[in-house]
Amino acid sequence: MLGQRPKFIRPGDDDPLYPTRNKDGVIETLINPNTDSALATDNDARSNFVYNRHHHLPLETQRQRLPVFQYRNHILYLLEKYQTLVLIGETGCGKSTQVPQYLHEIGHKVCVTQPRVAAAVSLACRVADERGERLGERVGCAAGMTSTRGPDCGIVFMTEGVLLREMFASPLLMQYSCIVLDEVHERSQMTDVLMGLLKKIAKKRKNLKLVVSSATMDAEFLRDFFNVRDKKDSEPGSSSVIMSMQGRTHPIEVYYSAEPVADYVKATVDTVIKIHENEPFGDVLAFLTSQEEILEALDTLRTYAEDNNQKNKHRRHFPSGVQAANLNIVPMYGSLPHYKQIQAFQIGDKNVRKVVLATNIAETSVTIPGIVYVIDCGFHKLPHFSPDVGVASISVAPISKNNATQRAGRAGRTARGKCYR
The missing domain is CATH 3.40.50.300 (P-loop containing nucleotide triphosphate hydrolases)
Structure with a gap:
């Protein structure tokens, strides 16, 4: 139903389309680079949330932390x-x-x-x-x-x-x-x-x-x-x-798709499933451009999660690894009610992997705990003015290098992370 899932390669793996390893042969890592100008407008972010993991401490202690x-x-x-x-x-x-x-x-x-x-x-x-x-x-x-x-x-x-x-x-x-x-x-x-x-x-x-x-x-x-x-x-x-x-960052390994994808929403869904079935336990943050794309991916992933949960219920002994983990898919976009956006910050059960589908509201204003994997579709919505018709509109456009760096940094907050582009 989901079709062939995208394959990801490391930078420098026998593919001329993507950058090679550096002079020391080390995999590309992103730790606070600031080398490119950015032009980013979050049109879907009408809300602003900053997660505070020290909320139980006195305010003065929180400031010192x-x-x-x-x-x-x-x-x-x-x-x-x-x-x-x-x-x-x-x-x-x-x-x-x-x-x-x-x-x-x-x-x-x-x-x-x-x-x-x-x-x-x-x-x-x-x-x-x-x-x-x-x-x-x-x-x-x-x-x-x-x-x-x-x-x-x-x-x-x-x-x-x-x-x-x-x-x-x-x-x-x-x-x-x-x-x-x-x-x-x-x-x-x-x-x-x-x-x-x-x-x-x-x-x-x-x-x-x-x-x-x-x-x-x-x-x-x-x-x-x-x-x-x-x-x-x-x-x-x-x-x-x-x-x-320098903030709380850990090394991040960046992977690129082996070839361009025709439908990045479908590729995002397939990548979430691939991570869930093959990678160690950790929450996933996937970036999409609009509410419509998030709801489309949400329906597909919830159908997969229900089937996966039914299979796990019939197993007496779970195999080692992440196959035993269930999925909890949470949307996050600007027009979503406040009480539903808070669900992205809540810590779930031990054997439940959280998947957050977000617009670029989660790029700068939000620090979600537990994120280990980031899936970046490479696009966001930008406003532009067309002088031919004299109308201002919003269209999907590729993100800048700084936006990509910022998105990848969401994975390195608490532990080593991986970013799939």
Whole structure:
């Protein structure tokens, strides 16, 4: 019924279509490379979730468990010496919630921009909880058509459009001493306009500090872009610097299909079944482009899971390995209700392998525990404008190198992982 399943090869295995091994003969691994510019827009991500595995601990202990905590003094030192800090940190390291608090603790009035309304609101609520305050007292939020902030707010989370509107009233943004641009790798139109205007403001206000942060982006390009020192300046050197934070990552082996597939949804389903029948136990995260594709794959996999579960019930003794494991298929996309999205984070039974079918909402904003295998279809949905008909539309397009790196990194959070492309 499912047809012939795709075969995967390692990079360098007797196939001229794919890259060979490196000079040392080592299999390709992906550990926080930042070498290519990214253009990614998650049109299906209307929600933002960040899994917290230390939720049972006190908030202060949770803050100290985050990887960014050990870099606190380094971040503050670099901002004291340079005007712009390009901060590379993996999803879940704590840069979005902790860096604004570090800056506020040394006296800055901080503005933090987010590309989505849901991200700005959820982060503001989280930071307010960590500081033991009500939202709007010391930590404010301005997103969409709502604004919750008072005159004493030292940290304000807002969308990029709100900051652009504030520039009309105060072109030099004198009300802030530090501005944090988060998730800039998505490179939306609003993000690019904002970065161009902030560069002009940085030339006028030498005391304004900028933090440009993301999980994957072209760091060297941004460092050179925000270098506002000319040769005529008395102080030599650059006014911007790059800092990379190492998160919780493990080596990831990347496999490619031996030949292009005609239907990537069907190939994704076949790969899930192949992993379930042949690979050691571990959860699977599969990336698809839209809700329709996820529901199509969901129906096929649930039919397979029901047949597989019936076979296992009639066995008295399970064979060693993963054949005894049942399947639990969970969808995850932006328009899915909140209580159903939470199912992707719940830890299942011992002998149940969880398979998460997600759009690129799971690429940057989500850290799902237990993921060992990632299946990347290589596509996502991007908005584009057609000048011939004068209509803006959304179409399926190939992902960039940084998007592929980000997706592969979902597998290396807790143990060694594998990524099938």
